[in-house]
Amino acid sequence: MTQVPPSPSHGPVLAIRGLRTEFRSGRNWYPAVRGLDLTLNRNETLAVVGESGSGKSVTALSILRLLPEGGARIAAGNIELDGKDLLTLSERDMDRVRGDRIGMVFQEPMTALNPTMRIGDQVEEALRIHRGLDRAAARREALALLEEVKLPSAAQRMHEYPHQFSGGMRQRVVIAMALACRPQVLLADEPTTALDVTIQAQVLSLLDELKRTYGMSMMIITHNLGVVALIADRVAVMYAGQVVEEAPVRSLFAMPRHPYTEALLRATPRVDEDAGTLAPIPGQVPSIRAMPPGCAYAPRCPLRRPPCETEVPPLQADGDRLLRCWVRNNERIAA
Amino acid sequence: MIRFVIRRVLLALPTLLAMLTVVFLLARVVPGDPAQVVLGDQATPEALAALRDRLGLDRPLSAQYIDFLGGVLQGDFGTSLTTGRSVVTEVAAVLPYTIDLTLSALFVGVLFGMPLGILAAVRRNAWPDYATRVLSLVGLSFPAFVSGILMLLAFAIQLQWFPVIGAAALDDPAGRIHALVLPALNLGLIMTAYVTRVTRSSMLGVLNADFMRTARAKGVSRRALVWRHALPNALIPVVTVVGLYLGTLIGNSVLTEIVFSRPGLGKLILNAISMRDYTLLQGIMVIFAACVIVANTLTDLVYGLIDPRVKY
Ligand SMILES: Nc1ncnc2c1ncn2[C@@H]1O[C@H](COP(=O)(O)OP(=O)(O)OP(=O)(O)O)[C@@H](O)[C@H]1O
Ligand SMILES: [Mg+2]
Numbered sequence: 001m002t003q004v005p006p007s008p009s010h011g012p013v014l015a016i017r018g019l020r021t022e023f024r025s026g027r028n029w030y031p032a033v034r035g036l037d038l039t040l041n042r043n044e045t046l047a048v049v050g051e052s053g054s055g056k057s058v059t060a061l062s063i064l065r066l067l068p069e070g071g072a073r074i075a076a077g078n079i080e081l082d083g084k085d086l087l088t089l090s091e092r093d094m095d096r097v098r099g100d101r102i103g104m105v106f107q108e109p110m111t112a113l114n115p116t117m118r119i120g121d122q123v124e125e126a127l128r129i130h131r132g133l134d135r136a137a138a139r140r141e142a143l144a145l146l147e148e149v150k151l152p153s154a155a156q157r158m159h160e161y162p163h164q165f166s167g168g169m170r171q172r173v174v175i176a177m178a179l180a181c182r183p184q185v186l187l188a189d190e191p192t193t194a195l196d197v198t199i200q201a202q203v204l205s206l207l208d209e210l211k212r213t214y215g216m217s218m219m220i221i222t223h224n225l226g227v228v229a230l231i232a233d234r235v236a237v238m239y240a241g242q243v244v245e246e247a248p249v250r251s252l253f254a255m256p257r258h259p260y261t262e263a264l265l266r267a268t269p270r271v272d273e274d275a276g277t278l279a280p281i282p283g284q285v286p287s288i289r290a291m292p293p294g295c296a297y298a299p300r301c302p303l304r305r306p307p308c309e310t311e312v313p314p315l316q317a318d319g320d321r322l323l324r325c326w327v328r329n330n331e332r333i334a335a
Numbered sequence: 336m337i338r339f340v341i342r343r344v345l346l347a348l349p350t351l352l353a354m355l356t357v358v359f360l361l362a363r364v365v366p367g368d369p370a371q372v373v374l375g376d377q378a379t380p381e382a383l384a385a386l387r388d389r390l391g392l393d394r395p396l397s398a399q400y401i402d403f404l405g406g407v408l409q410g411d412f413g414t415s416l417t418t419g420r421s422v423v424t425e426v427a428a429v430l431p432y433t434i435d436l437t438l439s440a441l442f443v444g445v446l447f448g449m450p451l452g453i454l455a456a457v458r459r460n461a462w463p464d465y466a467t468r469v470l471s472l473v474g475l476s477f478p479a480f481v482s483g484i485l486m487l488l489a490f491a492i493q494l495q496w497f498p499v500i501g502a503a504a505l506d507d508p509a510g511r512i513h514a515l516v517l518p519a520l521n522l523g524l525i526m527t528a529y530v531t532r533v534t535r536s537s538m539l540g541v542l543n544a545d546f547m548r549t550a551r552a553k554g555v556s557r558r559a560l561v562w563r564h565a566l567p568n569a570l571i572p573v574v575t576v577v578g579l580y581l582g583t584l585i586g587n588s589v590l591t592e593i594v595f596s597r598p599g600l601g602k603l604i605l606n607a608i609s610m611r612d613y614t615l616l617q618g619i620m621v622i623f624a625a626c627v628i629v630a631n632t633l634t635d636l637v638y639g640l641i642d643p644r645v646k647y
Contacts, residue, residue, distance in 0.1 A: 066551055070460075091557075099553035106552075111545035116567040116643060126553040161643040177553060 011083070012039035013217045014063070014102075014185050019077035021055075021062045021241075023288065029073065030288040032058045034241040036077070037315060040185065045211060045218045047232035047249070049225060049264065053285040055241040056221040057107075060187045064104055065094055081185070100130040103178030105207075107190040109170035113162035119146075119173055120158030126180040145176040149206060168199035172206070179210060186211065188220045192227065204231060225268040229253060237261045240286055240296035247321035257318065258325050260297045295326065303327045339639055347632050354624040359403050362617050363396065373416060373611045390614070412618035417610045422618030425603065430622070431505055433599040436518055436588050441581060443523025444530045449573070451527070452534025456542060456569075457561055467531055474528025479587065483521045483594035490517060502597045518595045522588060526580070533576045538569040571642045578634025582627035 019036040022029040033055045040046050048056050061067050063079055065086065078085045086097060098104075106112045114122060123142040127133045133141060139158075146154035149172040162170060171191060178186060188207060192200040208231045211218045222228060228235055228249060236246040237258065245258035256262045266279045283300035286292060292299055298308040307326050315324045323329060370386040371378065386392075391399055406412060412422035455467040491499045497517050503510030541547065542565055550564045589601030600619060607615040639645040 064552055066548055095554045095556055097554070098551065099555075104549075104552040106545065106549060108545055112549045114546040114550065114564055114568070116571075116641070117564070125550075125555065129554050129556075163644045174549065177549070180553075 012041050013082060014040040014219070015080045016059070016063070017078050017080075019059070019062060019079065020075045021058050021067065022073055022075050024071045024073075025289060029075065031075070031291075032241050032288045033062065034291075036238075036241065036243060038236055038243060038246075040217050040219050041234075042217055043215055044233045045208070045220060045231055047228040047235045048219060048221045048238055049223060049228060049235060050238035051223060051264070051281070051285050053287075054238045056238055057189050058241075059238070060104065060189050060219070060221060063187060064098055064102060066098075066104075096130070099126040099178075099183070100181045101183050102185045102187060103181070103183035105171070105174050105178045105186065105188040105191045108194055109167050109174055110194065112174050113170055115162055118159055118161060119165070123158070123173065123176050123180060126177060130181045142176075142180070145180055146173070148210070149173070149176045149179075151176070168195050168203065171195060171199075171203055175203070175207065175210070179214065182214055182216075184217060186216050186218045188218060190222055191220070193222070193224070200227075207231070225253075225265065237264065240291065241288070242296065242324065243315060243322065244297065244324045245321060246315075251320055257321065257323050257328050258297075259301050259303050259327070263300075295324075340636060343632055343635050347628050350628055351625065354628070355404060355407060355621060356400075358617055358620045358624065359400055361620075362613060363399075373613055375611070407621065412621065413614040415607075415612055415615040417606075417612045417615070422615050425615060426600070426618060426622055429598045429600060429603050432502055432597055433585065433588055433592070433601065435511065435515055436522060436591065436597065436599065437581070437584050439515055439519035440522035440526050440584060440588070441577070443519055444526025445577065447523075448527040448530025449534050451531040452573075453538055453561065453566070453569075455531065455535040456538035459539065464535075467535070471528035471531040474524050475532075477524075479521060479525060479590045480594050482524060483518070483591055486517050486521055487595070500596045502595075514597075518591050518597055521595070522584070522591045525587065526584065529580060530573065530577060533573050534569065537572045538565060541565045541569045544568070567641065571638065574637050574641060575634060578630060578637070581630040581634070585623065585626050585630075 016036055016038040019033050019038075020031050021033040022031045024030075036055070036059060038046075038048075038059070048059065050056055058067070062074055063086070065074075067074070074087060078087055080086070081097065081101060086094065089097065113119070120139065120142050123145055124133075124135075124138040127138040127141050128135075131138075131141075143154055143158060146158055151157060151169060151172050157165075162173075165173065171194075175191070178188075186207075191207065192203050195203060204227060207218065207220070210216070220227070220232065232249045234246065235249050235252045236243050237252075237260065238244070239260050245252070245256070245261045247257075252261065253265070256265050260281075263279070263281045267281050268278075281300065286296055286299070292309065294307070294309040294311050295301070295313050298304050301308065303325075305327055311326075313324050313326045313329065315322050316329050317323075318329065370383045370390070370392060374382055374386060391402060394402075410423060412426075414421050415425050418425065451467045451470075455464040458464050487499060491497045498514050500514070503514045505511065547560060547564060550560055555564065585600070588599060589604065591597070592599040592601035593605065600623065604616070604619055606612070607619060
């Protein structure tokens, strides 16, 4: 068994470098994530945003190595948790990381729970696997967790089945499951998308609160910039399997630099503006089987110049942020 | 739970009544004179009249229907036209053999089919999957009488491990089981193929379900994923299909009974048809249909036990 060393108090808790995740179609492999660099610091909430199909879920599934078997592979890169590369772990050692050191909350609470298992049993499971608790101890702990995620009358309801729960309540259960072993890192893949608006806010503030009490690091995937503004410390904007801009949340909202980030912000409804000013982004995210040769955003970009369409721009530091854009980076150098 | 059982049984009653009505009408819509059909072309007018009188055919249809229902309610299906014994006696004498055969074939099917189906699904597109798929295809497409005859040749005639006549007296349990082995395997082969297929496809669906990924994200081991998370969910459709098939299995036992010279409903039907014993035929049809209804009701009960979403 490979023991991951105890966490040093400095440096990122999770560091992804050069991640390339591919899917097979026929005889060919196509990258959904293309050389992704991303770090998650201790006690930090990192939001990953981007349109549908930009590779956010694939990134999260790559971290836990939960990609569909056979049709998917991680072709390059490394994913370090406390300095230990998860991609080199055996499947058994990986099982020790899943649910114990990294917890995950999925997008669809309606299908994320096992319909034939009682809620309590599903929450207990991780405790019994990783903590080796006996039935009674695991039950007590599960009850405490369900109360912590504010499941009403948890003591009775833990004996019920998922179909007896609403979407919002199920998502609370999923969160309790993910937090059972007090993971260092919580991955939340659009945890509120499937819920209605009032429930969304409740679940988000719950996540934020729990993250603070446990001293966790959280990576929250969303295409809702309202969510980002509410709870994130830092934002990574993904497009076509790459990070195109990464910045502290204030700077990003105050001054988006990448033309895609700008477009994304313009396309998002805000409380202080009426819907009339919304500008949907024309065109769509390229398919993983038809990636443009240069900057992936170039075909939709109003600032497009000749080099954009032929060469992939590098991710470069720009003040407090990282930016992947020929035009903006050259502006800065020229200035 | 008790209420669920009672409700389910009550729900089966209209089905039973409908079935009785259909059986009754079927026997009445035979073109021409039923007495003529029974006795054949050579029958004398006196014999025809006597039979008509005995069967109550001269009376109005509604009166016959009420008589028929009343008889069934009292467990009286009339007397066999050929043996003169009551239909109930005739059926009761052979029913245990058919039940033996059907249940043991079901047992064989579940015993081999479920593990094979699980194995095929878990090792999808690897050799265990291909092997079970080919085997189940063979099992489903191989006629039961051919496999039965082959088995008889090999194990009863060549090796002499089992008797050629596939039945023993009802009060001889050891002999009964010994004689049952070949017929049960023969019929069970089809059932195995069938259960394997259903289990495999059901399991494949469940293995790809969202909640399986949630379980993996908790660090659940491969083994626990299959047994604790996937199997209970995969069993739900398997139970339904197996239950539905139980009815057909009773029908399918006919061929096997004939090949292995076993007494049973199959042979009884064959006799009733060839002797044009139409009261006997009518009684067998009722009992057959009742068996199917009982099997389906049992299935619903089991289904309710394993699927928490079914409300009692
Ligand atoms: N199982 C799969 N097989 C083939 N391609 C896949 C698979 N899963 C994802 N992809 C492809 O990978 C790309 C990124 O998908 P991903 O699910 O990560 O997007 P996302 O950013 O999470 O989008 P959304 O906001 O809709 O969840 C898409 O082009 C998608 O078609
Ligand atoms: Mg997604």
